[in-house]
Amino acid sequence: MYNDRSNNNVSFSKGIDWLIPFLYAILLAIGVLCIFMVEYKTDVNWASSLFSGKTNYSKQLIFAGICIVIAIIILLTDSKFFTAFANLFYVFGIALMLATFVIGKNINGSRSWIPLAGGFNLQPAELCKIFAALAIAKYVSRQDLDFTKLSAQIIATVLAMTPAVLSILQNETGLALVYLSFFIVMFREGLPGWLLIVGFSAGALVIATLIMEPNTLAILLTLLAGIAIYILRYQVKRNKSVLTFIIIIWVVCVGIQRFAVPYVFNNVFQCYQAQRIYSMVGKDYDCSHNRSSRDRVDKEKAVKKPDDYNVRQSKIAIGSGGITGRGFLKGTQTRGKYVPEQHTDFIFTSLGEAFGFTGCFIFLMLYLLLLMRIIIIAERQRSTFSRVYGYSVASILFFHIAVNICMTIGLFPIIGIPLPLISYGGSSLLTFTILLFILVRLDADRQMVLR
């Protein structure tokens, strides 16, 4: 492998998997290019504005420079450092998140930022992803731990969900959802398989509830229960508890469909959240059912009409790309600034418009290659810590990529999470850099057993 070839290099490069830094560099370059496309104006000299540091793409370049320095520092660090300080980092992260409630700065309605010097802001919930990944890896890799036990699973879940809950309290739902990706890691480490099935079924049921007429779905569920009883009629004869079990499932399903989902949508979600979810399945949500908007009506007397402007414009931009795209800097939707938040959450649209399906496909393949490489790396680790950490990185990246892109192409409700390494934003770029390079560092030392 690569480590043989780099024998004559300085010690830190020994054993490094060069494919990941290589992919990292390519993605970073694509990201800066995409931001440049979004910001580009014909009448402004781009060369001079590049070095002025005022435009977003020049800022992103500065962030990239900082990140590369940090990446090198990480590669120079001893692997044991990460295992040793994993728990401490986690406590530090949680403390930072709690600190936002006191010294936090409100940006775009979420109080999750800590202002730093020089006009930069730090979002602890981003960094906490690294710390949570390290902490879970640390916990799971404990020598006396049997992850098949429920208590261990619960403790790991609590570790993963604490930052998520804090994030929700900061009104940053998007980032909170990212912590769900740790379930993929735990699944790998022995979380029972039926949970996956239940999870998928629950998701299917919720979507079915949104799409279908309540009564039709109830009849359908009843029919399914009937068919199950018919198929299992001999077992039912022998053991009555099977029947009870089926009936309980049926009751729960109908309960979710009938009461739980409407209740959550009307009373837990904000109006805009409910609208986004409904618009994903192509339906309108009537805000007058929503409690929070009703409260607001009393206060402000006006509720905005349902608006799927973002998704619509995003789909138009991507759809107009066609097979080969409009060409670099020729996308009319990008230049016209039709897609809101295009340099951050909707950065994929500029790529889709400029380079079309071909460009998107190549881009997605790069991501997939990165993910697969990370999984391969994770699987080849001798220490559980490194493996769990590797899966954490893969899961977090995957969740970000999948949700962000699905959101721009209308397959997922809009939640504000960035596209890794592409979206504009220092916090996010720094987080992913650290996540990836810690893994590269750990992998370089894969012969060691880390705990």
Place this chain on the structure above:
Amino acid sequence: MPANNQSRSRIIQVIFIAVFLVIILQLLNLQLFSSKYRLQAENNARYRKVIYPDRGIIYDRNKKPILENTIMFDLMVTPSEIRHTDTMALCRILGIDSLEFRKRIIEAIFKNTRVRPSVFEPLLSPQLYARLNENIYKFPGFELHERPVRVYPYHCGANILGYVGEIDSNFLKRNQGRGYEMGDYAGLAGLERTYEKVLMGQRGINYFIRDNKSRIQGAYEGGAYDTVPFAGRALYTSLDVELQQLAERLLGNKIGSVVAINPKTGGILAMATSPSYDPNMMSGSEKRKNYGRLALDTARPFLNRAIKGQYPPGSTFKPMGGLVALDEGLITPSYGYGCPGAYTACGITIRCEHKGGGHASNLRHALANSCNSYFSEIFRKAIDNPRYKNPRLGYLKWKEYMNSFGLGVKLGIDLPSEDAGNIPDTSKYNRDFGGPRWNSCNIVTLGIGQDRMLATPLQMANLMCVIGNKGWYYTPHVVDSVERETIEDTVYLGRYRKKHAVVHMSDTAFNAIHLAMLDVTLVGTAVAAKIPGIDICAKTGTAQNPHGKNHSLFVAFAPMNDPKIAIAVVVENAGYGAVWAAPIASFLMEKYLKGSIDSARLSEVDRIAKADLIPDAIKNWYSRKEAQKHVRQMEPTQIEFKNTDEHPKLIFDPEAEPNRKPQRADTELNRQFMVPVDSRKKPKQQR
């Protein structure tokens, strides 16, 4: 332990790949299989700007521009850029209050959003422009935007030249695919309308990229799809603008029309109608207001009486009767009729102005003396022509002649909405007389240009071309040629370059008619029209009509041996043809043939131009309008509303509105108000 969950790694990888597959499938769907997104993107971001070329210029026969373009200015506003604007000063200059100001701003935002400019005040008057231009720096958010406007430098020819106006949805439907858009201007009347295709030129279209607030970002695809505008092409007309001006001046304070044609080409030299209006009223800032006023005017200034006024030609028709009889070989120029002062052969008495003395001893004398009996007789000869089996067939032949002269059919001039006049069909008479039982006696007054015969002044002038040219004419037209003539134009103008030969007679026969018409100005009814040194062939007419006093008609061509101008003049309700119509025609011919009017006659021109021959009914209408205006201008408190039993709405003037019938039987009340109050007083004031 690590090994126990190895298979889960596969599951995770499968999940990753599956999700990526779903994403790729959706991308395929969006980017390859739905074309609507491309379209929506174009709609979003492509801004189509139409570049309007200058409209074509219209020239008279001496290449003087009679309709051209000038630049006027619109005051534009971009609401989002209004900052520290001195609104009060602007309101003062424009003469509006702050309420109106606010209303217009809201309208502008509503129409074009706050970031795009909209028209705040269109087509500023020169004074207003001057004042705004020097103060515009005080009004951020406002700017002056130039716009080409049509101008008529000679202030004449409104009914020929026409005007442009905003198109409506019907126009759009009729002209689909020609590049018009809502809000565009197109020729709506006159030459502007007929030659719209030539005058409009070819529009250019520029595509721009615009952003989410509709601000222009730059050219679309580097201007690859842009097209360049081509200016409208010029029209070269046969009009003589000085003659036109004189004709309009002479018709001042009268209702009537003048048509002068160059018989050699069929080109219209002048075509005046009265009342008319200054064509500049229909372009520029006051346009809408003026249009409302003109359209409601009871004297109908928009009516082009030269092609839409239908009059009984009366005696002016007599030369035609002679032509038909000669061409059919029914008479010779020496044919005579012993007129005893009236024509009684049909049981009714048609009076003649002359009595005995051989005033109808041959065609020349009969025509010069305008003998009713003579022309009644030869008309009957034509109808009862033994060559055709019965009077109906004889009449049909006669009607064929009339139609070939251009009577009773549209001549096809290049102006919109020409009227055909009327030469009745046999079916009309069949209905009148209860079947085909009528004979030449029943319709004998057709022979002297009465009965149901109606002709437009254009048709009358065209008849003079036929006689002057000895049997042929070109279809009258205004436009002689078009700049950079295309094949399409040539096809269109071809109809005006074709000679129509309508009768084939010996020169002697024509000479008889010419000499007879020459006699009219030498010794006959139109001595007043005589111009020293020019042989004018003319015929007066005094047409009886159901609207009141006789119409004064006069037709002529000159010089006799080499006709250069053919003319027809109609002055409504003015009495004898010789009194008003003849001098008008005489001045116009002198002006055209000699270049100017003899100074000795200029005072006469003035007298005619100032003579007021507008019927009382119309004057009443004007004075009533004037009174209403005064009432409106008065302070509201000064108006007393009395509860009287008068019903102003029921009052109408039967003279002004001859076609309207009194409504229902409740007219007991009506009748006492049929004559408006002020019209009863008016005559006394005048005397």
